[in-house]
Amino acid sequence: MGQAKITNPDRQKSTEKTEAILEGAMGEFLTHGYAATSMDRVAAAAGVSKATVYSHFQDKESLFTGLIQRLMSGRYKTILGLENPQLLQGEPSIVLRNIANNMLDNTMNNHQLQSFMRVIVGESGRFPELAQPYVKTIAKPVIELLSQYLGSCSELKLTDPEATARVFMGTLIYYVILQEVMYGKDILPMEQDRIIDTLVGLIVGERTTAH
């Protein structure tokens, strides 16, 4: 609104600081969670003073919720990678395999995303106002798109595409949680391909086809 000068140096500086604070806050909150993160450490990580943090954000809670909402509507919104329409072309078994591989490739080696999962689940009791946007922004669009695709594959003869989409998502997310988030891959090993082969096989309805 109004006559915003393009070369206003103050506004520019303020935006840079805001960005630096959010970047520093992200590192601290994702690593230590909400309660164990201090505003001193956020300020130090951002390279500014604590007073500057408070001049950009009302308090610790609004900095945290603002950051998490920003992450959800930003880099983690399309992390499961279903926005690529080219992914949905070909036989259902190929498409489902590509989607699953895409999801796991984007999550299994993404330690920052795994920290985000820890925080969003761990803080969901104290911040339901963050948990619900997670469902709305991340989980719901993926399940609905998947459900829509499965429903469009009449040759699969699925009785409940929406519930089948839940099976698909649940299998993959729980795999990431158990192997990576909970550090279970050495205790309970399972290859990525076996999960995907089995999941896709169950949905497209194949039984001991080869051999």
Add this chain to the structure above:
Amino acid sequence: MGQAKITNPDRQKSTEKTEAILEGAMGEFLTHGYAATSMDRVAAAAGVSKATVYSHFQDKESLFTGLIQRLMSGRYKTILGLENPQLLQGEPSIVLRNIANNMLDNTMNNHQLQSFMRVIVGESGRFPELAQPYVKTIAKPVIELLSQYLGSCSELKLTDPEATARVFMGTLIYYVILQEVMYGKDILPMEQDRIIDTLVGLIVGERTTAH
């Protein structure tokens, strides 16, 4: 070791206090997480002084880890309810449906267990020494028993019973996480029966049987 008197009142008292402290600590840690829980509140919840807490437990961290390990090897060890051998009798479709219903009945209305899930996931980054016993004590036995059962059902012709057990577990756990832990049931509703029907249907290989 040595001549422990059976009616030693001090030892008895000490055990009672220890129990009270663990009970109070459970309520606080499960509600607020590790960092947001203060030893003052633990002491108050247990009805003892803070010094008494420190005479029974070395510090906050060992109280927390001791409590969580106790919960894992105690009430949450068999929470998914597969210890009942009677559950495994009958047709595979019936057995799988019973197992799934059993799991969801034990978790969907168990708010304390849902708090435990938030804590164990949320603190897994700072306490990997708790996350791994979770996998070993809770997840692994269930997956292995399920995998063993699925492998014994030769009529199902499953190509990979172990991976199929992961699909089963993942679908149900993710359902609990999305609907209850993340408070998503109003945003993305899904009836329990639809999930179970679909999951069991995929595994036993039925397609649009009725109508």
Add this chain to the structure above:
DNA sequence: GTCTATACATCGATAGAC
């Protein structure tokens, strides 16, 4: 063993100089 009282550090948040 259990308590009250307290030591000492760190927390979130702000006042005032520049």
Add this chain to the structure above:
DNA sequence: GTCTATCGATGTATAGAC
């Protein structure tokens, strides 16, 4: 707008009386 310095509250942990 950004800083240093600081406030009051609260944190973990312990000393000393009983």
